[in-house]
Amino acid sequence: xxxxxVFLALLLALTACQRSKDLEVxxxxxxxxxxxxxxxxxxxxxxRCHEITGVLPAPQSKHCVDCHRDILAGKIDAPPDVLPQxxxxxxxxxxxxxxxxxxxxxxxxxxxxxxxxxxxLRPNLHPMMPRLALTPDEARDIATALAPADDEHIEWxxxxxxxxxxLLEEKACGTCHxxxxxxxxxxxxxxxxxxxxxxxxxxxxxxxxxxxxxLRVAALIDWLRAPYAIKPGTPMPDPGLTxxxxxxxxxxxxxxxxxxxxxxxxxxxxxxxxxxxDYEEVSRRVFRKTCWHCHGEPDYGIxxxxxxxxxxxxxxxxxxxxxxxxxIASGYLDxxxxxxxxxxxxxxxxxxxxxxxxxxxxxxxxxSSQSLRGMPLGxxxxxxxxxxxxxxxxAQGRPE
Amino acid sequence: MKRNPLVRVAMAAVLALPxxxxxxxxxxxxxxGVQIVVDIQTPKIARAEKALNEGKLTLAAVGVLQVFPHxxxxxxxxxxxxxxxxxxxxxxxxxxxxxxxAGEQWRGVTAEEKSANIDWAITTLRALNKAxxxxxxxxxxxxxxxxKVDKHxxxxxxxxxxxxxxxxxxSAQGYAALARLREAAGxxxxxxAALKRCESMAKSPGVCRASAAPSV
Numbered sequence: 001x002x003x004x005x006v007f008l009a010l011l012l013a014l015t016a017c018q019r020s021k022d023l024e025v026x027x028x029x030x031x032x033x034x035x036x037x038x039x040x041x042x043x044x045x046x047x048r049c050h051e052i053t054g055v056l057p058a059p060q061s062k063h064c065v066d067c068h069r070d071i072l073a074g075k076i077d078a079p080p081d082v083l084p085q086x087x088x089x090x091x092x093x094x095x096x097x098x099x100x101x102x103x104x105x106x107x108x109x110x111x112x113x114x115x116x117x118x119x120x121l122r123p124n125l126h127p128m129m130p131r132l133a134l135t136p137d138e139a140r141d142i143a144t145a146l147a148p149a150d151d152e153h154i155e156w157x158x159x160x161x162x163x164x165x166x167l168l169e170e171k172a173c174g175t176c177h178x179x180x181x182x183x184x185x186x187x188x189x190x191x192x193x194x195x196x197x198x199x200x201x202x203x204x205x206x207x208x209x210x211x212x213x214x215l216r217v218a219a220l221i222d223w224l225r226a227p228y229a230i231k232p233g234t235p236m237p238d239p240g241l242t243x244x245x246x247x248x249x250x251x252x253x254x255x256x257x258x259x260x261x262x263x264x265x266x267x268x269x270x271x272x273x274x275x276x277x278d279y280e281e282v283s284r285r286v287f288r289k290t291c292w293h294c295h296g297e298p299d300y301g302i303x304x305x306x307x308x309x310x311x312x313x314x315x316x317x318x319x320x321x322x323x324x325x326x327x328i329a330s331g332y333l334d335x336x337x338x339x340x341x342x343x344x345x346x347x348x349x350x351x352x353x354x355x356x357x358x359x360x361x362x363x364x365x366x367x368s369s370q371s372l373r374g375m376p377l378g379x380x381x382x383x384x385x386x387x388x389x390x391x392x393x394x395a396q397g398r399p400e
Numbered sequence: 401m402k403r404n405p406l407v408r409v410a411m412a413a414v415l416a417l418p419x420x421x422x423x424x425x426x427x428x429x430x431x432x433g434v435q436i437v438v439d440i441q442t443p444k445i446a447r448a449e450k451a452l453n454e455g456k457l458t459l460a461a462v463g464v465l466q467v468f469p470h471x472x473x474x475x476x477x478x479x480x481x482x483x484x485x486x487x488x489x490x491x492x493x494x495x496x497x498x499x500x501x502a503g504e505q506w507r508g509v510t511a512e513e514k515s516a517n518i519d520w521a522i523t524t525l526r527a528l529n530k531a532x533x534x535x536x537x538x539x540x541x542x543x544x545x546x547x548k549v550d551k552h553x554x555x556x557x558x559x560x561x562x563x564x565x566x567x568x569x570x571s572a573q574g575y576a577a578l579a580r581l582r583e584a585a586g587x588x589x590x591x592x593a594a595l596k597r598c599e600s601m602a603k604s605p606g607v608c609r610a611s612a613a614p615s616v
Contacts, residue, residue: 278603299480300442319534325453326537329570339534341567397600400453400572 022158026216028150029109030140037145040138044314051098054145061304062312068094092125092203099146100230105219108147110210115139117368118378121210123178125203130378131363132314154217156251159244164252171239176205181258201235209261212254220250264365267381269358270388277393279325279400286386287322290376295322308377325400328353343394346372351394357387441467445484455604457492461502464489469505472520476527483528487541490521490528494545495573521545522552536563540574547577557581564594572602579608 041047041055048058049065057063068090070076071083078086114121116139118129134142165182168174174185211220222229224246227236241249287295291308298305298321311317319339321327331341342353350358353375360374360381368374376382382390393399448463464471464485471489474482493500498514498521501507508517525542532538539559546556560578563569569578575598582590598608 299484300446303480324449326570329568330536331566331568333534337534339536339566339568343567397597400601400603 022156024152024154024156024217026107026152026154029107029112029143031108031150032137032140032142032144034141034145034148036138037141037143040134040142040314041145044132044134045312048313049097051096052146053099053101061302065094065096089126093127095204095235097204098231098233102219102222102230103147104149104152104216105230106143106147107214107216108143108150110213111143111147112136112139114214115142117363117366119210119366120364121206121214122204123180123207124205126380127378128380130313131368131373133373134314150216152216152218157247159247159251161248161252161255163245164248164250165256167241167245167249168252171241173208173239176202177208178205179208179253180261181209182256204235208253209258217250217254220253221246224249266365267361267384270384272395273388273392276399277389277396279393279398282389282393283324286382286390287328290379290382290386291322294377295320295327297321297323297327329398343398354387354391354394357382357390441481445481445488448488449484452488452491457496457500458502460488461492461500461506464492465502465505472506476524477531483531486524487528487538490524490545491541493517493521494541494548497548518545518548522549536568537570539563540568540570544571544574544577547581553581553584557585561590564597569597572598572607575601576608 038054041052045058045062046052047055048062051057060066067076071078071086071090072094076086114129115132115134116136118131120128122128168179169186172186172188173179175187177185179185206214215223219230221243223236224239224241225243227234227238292306294306294308294312296304296306296309298310300323304310305321305323307313307315308318309321310319316333318332319330320332320342321330328342331339334340340352343351346352346355348355355372356375359369359372360376362369363374364381374381381387444463444467448460448467451457451463452460468474468482468485471485474486476483476486493508496508496517498517499508500517501509506517507513522542522545525538525545529535529538529542540563543556543560543563546552546559556577560569560574560581563574564578569575575594579591579594579598582594595608599605602608
């Protein structure tokens with residue numbers, strides 16, 4: 001065999017090898033019923049927080065984000081001593097969290113998993129996606145509605161991950177984004193953005209670790225090149241990238257080796273306090289501070305006691321008010337419409353309400369219970385001190 | 401944090417005037433027009449409820465009467481704020497053993513007046529329970545009220561005992577009433593259990609150790 005045929009054969013083999021590294025095929029995840037998915041999004045009131053094509057926004061009295069916007073715009077009357085606290089709390093939650101009207105944006109499998117077991121996508125944002133009462137089939141249907149196009153043929157076109165990393169640093173993406181699992185991205189001092197606006201930008205930036213599961217590559221490249229075209233009004237700035245630069249960054253984000261996610265810190269369970277804990281204290285530090293927003297008193301809310309009381313987000317009315325002592329002592333409605341005590345012991349002897357608080361810790365650690373929904377819904381778990389307070393109050397016989 | 405719009409269409413307030421006599425004269429100015437006014441009833445009733453929970457029974461009653469001066473004749477199913485007001489008034493009447501006196505509109509001086517106040521409280525709490533089924537707080541209140549009248553003791557014991565079995569008695573006074581009923585029935589163990597719960601819940605030990613209220 002002559003030199004040239006061998007040479008050409010080797011050259012073709014090398015090219016094919018390189019090309020195979022540049023090509024990836026990701027098959028579509030199993031498909032559900034997209035039309036049913038749209039109905040489910042209406043039923044679960046996704047429009048209270050999200051803008052989604054095909055899903056009506058929630059009415060004004062139930063629209064969470066619009067209420068937050070009204071607070072920030074000074075349209076809600078509130079005592080002057082609490083208004084600054086309200087403003088600080090709602091500033092990161094004044095974005096309508098638009099789901100891009102782009103069929104190929106998300107990966108369906110990730111959406112399905114996220115709906116069933118939400119994880120902390122935006123670590124700088126205090127609240128997170130609540131864990132709704134969805135069956136796996138329902139999650140699949142919603143995922144199909146949000147991600148109808150799912151299979152992907154990726155051509156990297158020699159995108160270079162090392163260049164991508166350098167660009168991430170140059171563009172100071174680390175100012176807003178965490179990227180856990182890779183060497184930390186440097187931050188630069190934020191541009192002069194008014195305090196509340198900066199809070200919002202910083203809070204909404206997702207951890208880039210999840211991007212490879214969450215977005216399709218083409219969608220990421222499109223996003224990097226023109227975020228406003230995909231989501232008008234997004235706080236993501238236009239990084240001013242060429243097509244090649246966008247591919248380089250995308251390749252880094254999608255393929256950089258990731259260190260395993262750190263194990264969640266096991267929070268201690270503090271011993272019951274020996275000093276007296278009365279209702280006023282536990283209400284001020286826990287129930288009214290955290291729980292009341294969803295478990296309110298309907299008689300003072302024009303019949304709306306929040307999703308945890310009169311129902312919402314697809315949850316049945318549970319009749320559970322945590323707004324006052326009577327409400328807590330009145331328990332909740334079970335699946336059969338019968339009243340149950342919040343202090344009834346579970347299989348391990350833990351009072352029901354305490355079990356829910358501890359279950360939230362487990363959810364954050366990736367160990368969601370099928371029998372108990374963690375509380376507070378969509379918020380970080382209560383601190384060990386707050387749980388200790390509730391547990392102490394219960395152990396002392398729930399003093400008024 | 402709870403969004404509670406502080407606006408009401410004044411026409412609704414004007415229509416309600418003949419029934420209860422709204423306290424604020426500003427609502428009268430709109431004649432047949434529609435005018436947005438600030439709702440001041442809700443925070444007043446909330447303050448009255450707070451006073452009740454603090455044991456300030458007369459203050460609670462005065463607060464209710466400022467908003468609903470004709471509360472004695474208000475139907476239970478009219479609205480949620482009215483229901484709140486009725487409940488506050490009923491509990492205040494029960495816990496004063498009928499001796500609730502608040503201004504010109506409410507008297508509890510003579511034996512007849514006290515008895516009438518207790519009867520009114522029982523009737524009102526029955527109506528509230530009918531309008532809002534499976535509400536342990538209303539059931540507890542009814543049990544506490546029934547325990548004030550000899551002929552209603554059996555019913556009171558049934559209500560409060562049933563709630564206690566499910567750990568759904570919502571007040572120390574409810575457990576105190578249960579303790580008295582069980583004591584009268586000769587149930588020592590049950591009495592001790594109810595007293596123990598009362599003592600762990602009550603802000604003031606006097607709530608649990610009060611002797612049985614004179615039957616009316």
